[in-house]
Amino acid sequence: YTLTDWPNPYPRTGKQCLVTFGPYDSSTQEDWIVSPRMTATANSSFDFCGRNYEHKDNIGGGEVFGPGKATVLVSESTDPTDRNAYTAVEDFTLPYPVKEEYGEFSADLSAYAGKKIYVALRHTSADGLAYLYDDFQYNHFNDIELSGIENVAADGEAIEVSVTDNAITVAGTTSASISVVALSGATVASAEGNVMDISGIASGVYVAVVKAANGSKAIKFIKR
Known part of the structure; x- marks a missing residue:
C-alpha cells in the first residue's frame, strides 16, 4: 500500500467507532449489541453505518476476506439476553471500501409502534478480518430506559x-x-x-x- 490508498480504520464521524474482529481461522463469528428498552412509534427507525476493513490480505498472500453481514433484530421480551426472543427485521451486507467510506443503512421499525422493544444489531462473518460500525441512531422512540443514571x-x-x-x-x-x-x-x-x-x-x-x-x-x- 501507499499512503494514499491505505484503508485506515477511521471512524465515519467523531473520534471512535465500534470494531469487531473475525476469528483467526475460517469459523463464523457472531457479535451482538443491544439498545436500551424503549417504546416504538409509527415513525421509529434504526440507522447505522458500517464497512468491511478491507477486501483482501495484500500483505499475507492476497486471501479475500469474507464480507460482514449485519442483521437488525427486535425483541418484545423483558429479558434482553434471551436471543431466542429476537425476530430478524432486515439483513444488510457491509461494503468493501475503496478507501475509507462507510455504507449507510436504515431499518424501519414502525411495525412495533406502541410496543416496548429492544433493538439489536447482530454482526456475522466467515473467514473475515475486521469490520467497522459507527453513527448508531434510534429515531422517534419514547420512554427509553437508561439504567445507572442518577441526579x-x-x-x-x-x-x-x-x-x-x-x-x-x-x-x-x-x-x-x-x-x-x-x-x-x-x-x-x-x-x-x-x-x-x-x-x-x-x-x-x-x-x-x-x-x-x-x-x-x-x-x-x-x-x-
Whole structure:
C-alpha cells in the first residue's frame, strides 16, 4: 500500500467507532449489541453505518476476506439476553471500501409502534478480518430506559437541567460542564457554562450529561 490508498480504520464521524474482529481461522463469528428498552412509534427507525476493513490480505498472500453481514433484530421480551426472543427485521451486507467510506443503512421499525422493544444489531462473518460500525441512531422512540443514571447532589442541593429543541439550560450552579451523548456512547457536542446551543444537532435520542461543583445529572431527551 501507499499512503494514499491505505484503508485506515477511521471512524465515519467523531473520534471512535465500534470494531469487531473475525476469528483467526475460517469459523463464523457472531457479535451482538443491544439498545436500551424503549417504546416504538409509527415513525421509529434504526440507522447505522458500517464497512468491511478491507477486501483482501495484500500483505499475507492476497486471501479475500469474507464480507460482514449485519442483521437488525427486535425483541418484545423483558429479558434482553434471551436471543431466542429476537425476530430478524432486515439483513444488510457491509461494503468493501475503496478507501475509507462507510455504507449507510436504515431499518424501519414502525411495525412495533406502541410496543416496548429492544433493538439489536447482530454482526456475522466467515473467514473475515475486521469490520467497522459507527453513527448508531434510534429515531422517534419514547420512554427509553437508561439504567445507572442518577441526579447526584452535594450539600443537599441538586442541579436542575431543562432541554428544549434549541438549548440545554442548567440551574442551581454558577458553572457547569455540559455534554450531549448519543446512545452509541459517542459524545456529539460539549460546552462550558449554564446554556448550551443544540440547534445544530441532528434529530435523535441523546443523553445530556451535566457536571458541576455542587452535583451532576444525566437525562435522556429527544431532539426533534
